[in-house]
Amino acid sequence: LLIRNSLRYVPYKDMKSVASDLKVIYRAISLDQAEEALLIFSDKWDKKYPAISRAWHKNWSNIITIFDYPDEIRKIIYTTxxxxxxxxxxxxxxxxxxxxxxxxxxxxxxxxxxxxxxxxxxxxLHDWRAAMNRFAIEFDERFY
Structure with missing residues (x-):
């Protein structure tokens, strides 16, 4: 949802490149990589679209909870x-x-x-079987 809201500020000509730079953030393997990608995004796009990185920094504490889960589960979570x-x-x-x-x-x-x-x-859902396997490992007592 944050990505869709972020792209509201972007005209069509920049939409693909901004979206791909945002994708680097939420597809990062670790929290440290995501923070670094956010800083790179801010450096690159803040002159044109400062509201985007401002929104991401403001909501960062909510965003980082996705990194508590393995990659297989994250793919399912951010497919909204x-x-x-x-x-x-x-x-x-x-x-x-x-x-x-x-x-x-x-x-x-x-x-x-x-x-x-x-x-x-x-x-x-794409990669659902891998996600189900990960859910079974992570949440054994709640997933059946």
């Missing part, structure tokens, strides 16, 4: 399309019914909406 699709399904199901008699009825509507939407989701 599936998450945004799920949020869209939930928003649409709730907005269609505005008022619920209780929390349980809202939960049932969300559950049914997810069940119906999941029938359309047939494409597997």
């Amino acid at each position: 399309n599936a998450i945004e699709s799920l949020n869209s399904v939930i928003r649409k199901s709730i907005n269609n019914r505005k008022i619920f008699p209780n929390d349980q009825s809202a939960l049932k509507v969300v559950y049914l909406a997810i069940q119906k939407a999941s029938q359309k989701w047939t494409m597997a």
Whole structure:
């Protein structure tokens, strides 16, 4: 989401190069490499687009939590399309019914909406098997 918000400030002619420089940050192997890549990005682009590195520095404490996970899991985490699709399904199901008699009825509507939407989701995430293996290793008692 931060990448998409960062690219709001960038005209089309610079979008590919800015996006590739941001990719170096969040695909870094370690936190130290990510910090170094952020400094390089700032040096390169702050004259044209200072708001981007300012936003990244401001949110850095939230961004760095991704480096607590191995690379296989990070690839799944920063692929947000599936998450945004799920949020869209939930928003649409709730907005269609505005008022619920209780929390349980809202939960049932969300559950049914997810069940119906999941029938359309047939494409597997890239590298999902490697991520599942890593989830099983990292979160053995919670992943089955």
